[in-house]
Amino acid sequence: MIGQNEYFEGQVRSLEFKNEQGNFTVGVMEPGEWKFEAPVKEWMHLVRGTWDVQQPAGQGEWTTYKEGERFEVPGGTDFTVRVNDTVAYLCPYTGEFLGHLDM
Amino acid sequence: MIGQNEYFEGQVRSLEFKNEQGNFTVGVMEPGEWKFEAPVKEWMHLVRGTWDVQQPAGQGEWTTYKEGERFEVPGGTDFTVRVNDTVAYLCPYTGEFLGHLDM
Numbered sequence: 001m002i003g004q005n006e007y008f009e010g011q012v013r014s015l016e017f018k019n020e021q022g023n024f025t026v027g028v029m030e031p032g033e034w035k036f037e038a039p040v041k042e043w044m045h046l047v048r049g050t051w052d053v054q055q056p057a058g059q060g061e062w063t064t065y066k067e068g069e070r071f072e073v074p075g076g077t078d079f080t081v082r083v084n085d086t087v088a089y090l091c092p093y094t095g096e097f098l099g100h101l102d103m
Numbered sequence: 104m105i106g107q108n109e110y111f112e113g114q115v116r117s118l119e120f121k122n123e124q125g126n127f128t129v130g131v132m133e134p135g136e137w138k139f140e141a142p143v144k145e146w147m148h149l150v151r152g153t154w155d156v157q158q159p160a161g162q163g164e165w166t167t168y169k170e171g172e173r174f175e176v177p178g179g180t181d182f183t184v185r186v187n188d189t190v191a192y193l194c195p196y197t198g199e200f201l202g203h204l205d206m
Contacts, residue, residue, distance in 0.1 A: 002116045002131045002189075004107075013105045013118050017131045019152055019189040026129055026150065026191040028105045028120045047129065047150055047193055049122055086105075086122040088129040090150055090191060 003098075008034060018097045025091045035080045038073040042093035045070040049087030054080040106201075111137060121200045128194045138183045141176040145196035148173040152190030157183040 003016030005025065012034055014027025026047070035057045044053075046069055052062045053071055057080040065071060073079055075094070106119030108128065115137055117130025129150070138160045147156075149172055155165045156174055160181040168174060176182055178197070 002113060002133065004116065010105060013107065015116050015118060015129075015131045015191075017133075017189045017191065021151060024151060024191060026118075026131060028118045028129060030105060030120075048124060048127060086120045088118075088120065088127060088193060 007036075008032065014091070016098065021092075023093050023095075023097045025093070026089070027091070028086060028088050029081065029083045030086050031083050033080060033082045035078060037078040038075060038093075040093055040095040041075040042073050042091050043070050044073065044079075044081075045090040045092070047088040047090055049083070049085055051084075051087055052082040054082075110139075111135065117194070119201070124195075126196050126198070126200045128196070129192070130194070131189060131191050132184065132186045133189050134186050136183060136185045138181060140181045141178060141196075143196055143198040144178040145176045145194050146173050147176065147182075147184075148193040148195070150191040150193055152186070152188055154187075154190055155185040157185075 005014045011030040014025040016025045046065055046067050050066050052064050054060045054062050057078040108117045114133040117128040119128045149168055149170050153169050155167050157163045157165050160183040
């Protein structure tokens, strides 16, 4: 089963799957500033495009990441992503397969 | 707008977007053997997992690709992908943004 997630009225969408390597979402973010909470430890890999990231959301420094780069999100923390041009990303996450992530 | 595509009763799903770099789908394929036709020139990049590919579909040799590798699909040709464990892929394509690819 490939899960489908929608956030911020469809301006962020992701597909959810698991394989031998673990659990993942792969998704697309349109331009905007998007805050996410990570219930479990996860990583955010940039597949296409660039983004600025603030960890934790609203407080930390902004860091710019390029295609192929990634950042880690400890479980139970949040972050804000600032997207200027639509990006694609991959998010491996720990713990059990959630199938369908609800915000 | 992030397009949503579904193929083979949801065993293959993709999200469609464009940015300054061009047009893309990013998607997930579950285990199975899936035949696709490429109306325009495109590339199939493996983001997670491995797959075997036959170009053109039904005739050519099978080639195995690993994560990070890609193959090119000339416009107007077809190919078959054999997936043993669910994969994620990125497909940059040429021509104008289709928004929503119908098989």
